[in-house]
Amino acid sequence: MTEVVYRLYETVDELTTVIENARSVPMSSSCMVPRDHLLDLLDDLRESLPEDVQAAGAIVEQRTEILQQAQAEAERLTGRTRGESDQLLNSARRQRDELLGTARRQRDELLAEAQAQAEELLADAEVEADRLIAEGRAQREALIAEAVLEHERLITETEVYRGAVSRADELGAQTAADVARMRAEVDEYVDSRLADFGTTLERMLRSVEKARTTLREP
Template sequence: MYKVFEALDELVTIVEEARGVPMTSSCVVPRGDILELLDEVRDALPGEVDDAQDVLDRKDEIVGQAEHQAEQTISKANLEAEQTLAEARAEAQRLVAEAQAHADRLVDDARADADRTIAAGQAKYDDLVNRSQIEADRMIQAGRESYERSVADGRMEQARLVAQTEVVQASHLESARIMDATADEVTRQRGECDEYVDGKLAEFADLLSHTIRTVSKGRAHLRSGAVPLPPAPEPASAAPFDYSA
């Protein structure tokens, strides 16, 4: 490039020092020197200038090739995107199906556990009711026998006292007291039996309520996220009733 600038400076100098043509703005310059300097300028220009000119001459062709390449790239990208999207949809559908199947299995397991818990509770309830009924019948029978013995004793005592005129009134009072005491004892024992049965039924009601809450929580966990259900708690064992009172 230095030679180019030097040759241009010489051309400027030659033109400035050239002999002018009278009555015009033209001048006379040595043709050979000018051509020689122009050749030097042409030879000194770098090859990139020619390459740039070639690029300018082939501008439309290069732009067309670039546009064609861009269209091919975009088409390929769209095709790959559609393929990726289709694969993603298929994978999502597979995951949804697996999740649904897993949720169905969890629901079935929860229902089976709930059915087993309810069946066990029903069996315990039936056993408790049967044992309570048997105990109630035994207590009622014992009360009746005690009542009958007391009545028999009262009648015997009444018959003995009837023979004694001076104590007839006292015998009537004692007989009434014994019969009232017997009736009160039977009533008390029956009330204790009813209270025992009611307490057992209340424990079973608590067990059923806790079981229903456990099943409800399990269903809520299944709707929010697959989580295993906790085992149903065992009912608290009641202390044996003291019938000696």
């Protein structure tokens, strides 16, 4: 292990020396180095690496390959997902269009049904309004006719009342005249009867006086 480490340090030192002694490129920080010599040194360095480091390098290479495979699988899945997403999107769009079409048809059907119901209700309302108007007119005519009859009855009753009052006045006047006439007749009758009674009474008094006179004679 110590020899391997020594060989690694030796190769690294040689690489450092080659780079430090390399000729500079004018007007830049680059330098010109012998390619073949550096590649040989790198090969020696790679061969001098411990087995653990080489195994780690293999793992790194495998990791890179695994990452590449994972990247490819991810891209494949991404493409598949995009395809499925496009299919789902297209299916969703078709379903949306179908739902919109169904909704529009249902909307049109509901609008037509509502329009028909509105027209039917309007027709019923017009018929009911005509019936109510006719009924109101009939009731108005009946009330007017009843009012006219009541007015005529009141006028008739007023005329009858006036006639009755006039007749009562006439009867009252006639009764008063009859009473006055009857009173006069009664007074005349009583007076004549009293006169007759007075005459009779005078005759009786004369007869009594005559009888008394006869009784006084001797």
